[in-house]
Amino acid sequence: MTLLFLATYLDRWPTFLADLFALIRPAESTSQTSFNPHVSLLFFHFVIEISEEVADQVIKGARQFSSERHVRDARVRDAVRERDATRINEAVLTIVADYAERLLALRKEAIATSRETSEVLEVVDWGIRTFGSYAGLSRSWNIYLSRTHLRTGWVDINLTVTPTTIPLLFTLLSDPSLSVRMAAAGALRRIVSKGLKEPADKLRLIRVLSLGQVLDSLEERTRAEQIARGDDTDEGEESYREALGRLLNVLGLELIKLADVSYSIFEILNSLTLFKGCSRR
Numbered sequence: 001m002t003l004l005f006l007a008t009y010l011d012r013w014p015t016f017l018a019d020l021f022a023l024i025r026p027a028e029s030t031s032q033t034s035f036n037p038h039v040s041l042l043f044f045h046f047v048i049e050i051s052e053e054v055a056d057q058v059i060k061g062a063r064q065f066s067s068e069r070h071v072r073d074a075r076v077r078d079a080v081r082e083r084d085a086t087r088i089n090e091a092v093l094t095i096v097a098d099y100a101e102r103l104l105a106l107r108k109e110a111i112a113t114s115r116e117t118s119e120v121l122e123v124v125d126w127g128i129r130t131f132g133s134y135a136g137l138s139r140s141w142n143i144y145l146s147r148t149h150l151r152t153g154w155v156d157i158n159l160t161v162t163p164t165t166i167p168l169l170f171t172l173l174s175d176p177s178l179s180v181r182m183a184a185a186g187a188l189r190r191i192v193s194k195g196l197k198e199p200a201d202k203l204r205l206i207r208v209l210s211l212g213q214v215l216d217s218l219e220e221r222t223r224a225e226q227i228a229r230g231d232d233t234d235e236g237e238e239s240y241r242e243a244l245g246r247l248l249n250v251l252g253l254e255l256i257k258l259a260d261v262s263y264s265i266f267e268i269l270n271s272l273t274l275f276k277g278c279s280r281r
Contacts, residue, residue: 002049010075017084020046021091034102037123040095044123044130047088050080051133081155088134089159096127097168107176125179128172132187135160161191161208170214174221178236185243193250199258206254215248 009016024039052059054073063069080088103120134155172184192211222241229237 001046002053005046005050006053006072006076010072010079014079014083017080017087021087024091034098035095037099037119040099040123041126043091043095044126047092047130048133050076055134085155086159089131089155092127092130093165093168096124096131099123099127100168100172121177121180124172125177125183128169128180128183128187131160131165132183132190135187135191157191157205161205166209173214174218178240181240182243185240185247189243189247189250192247192254202254203258206251211247211251215244215251218244 005016013019020043024035024043026035054076060073099120103117103124106117106120135157169184169188172180173188175181175184188209188211192206192209219241222237222244225237226241
């Protein structure tokens with residue numbers, strides 16, 4: 001399906017994604033009010049495959065360089081940004097929000113089966129992974145910030161970092177499900193780690209996220225839970241604490257980059273108060 005998209009989207013089938021969105025939405029003529037889980041997962045895997053094919057530097061670096069493929073990938077990225085980036089992001093986040101609400105409702109219902117809960121969890125998990133596959137590869141910063149346009153990435157960050165998406169990610173960052181928490185941590189790490197031409201824009205992004213405060217709270221909680229477990233090691237929770245550590249590490253590295261460019265580290269930390277509790281550790 002991804003290969004068909006890459007072969008036809010630019011010139012032969014420019015409405016490929018628009019047609020796909022029309023197919024995955026619940027039909028108005030039926031009583032179905034939410035997205036089908038199987039179709040949702042198909043859509044998520046499809047978007048991830050596109051991201052990996054045209055934007056993932058690890059995958060691109062593992063292949064023998066082809067100037068034809070390089071030009072095609074750039075044209076596909078530009079075309080998606082101009083035609084369908086908003087639709088992709090809207091579809092992904094709509095499905096994630098829908099299933100996150102269903103997950104909350106199922107957890108409150110005593111009659112919910114483990115199969116139902118597992119199915120909904122899978123959609124939320126892959127939805128966040130899909131969001132992360134393109135959220136950190138951005139070309140412009142128009143968060144609650146000033147407008148700055150860069151044509152060097154995948155999806156506009158003003159679509160991915162908003163007053164709606166960040167609270168959703170922070171909520172999922174402390175979800176009872178380990179896989180959902182790990183996916184949320186990965187998405188946030190990608191957002192933080194992508195660079196900008198203007199250091200001031202990256203500084204505004206870090207201010208908006210206020211990750212230091214969030215990570216400090218999660219560190220306190222997970223450390224207390226670890227102490228309470230004693231010698232009973234929970235490998236899943238240890239993996240989650242490691243994921244939080246990687247996220248904090250990326251945040252620290254980005255601050256150091258800012259210090260190297262045009263800011264003193266003391267000015268940055270004083271203005272952001274990011275490491276209130278984390279600095280002790």
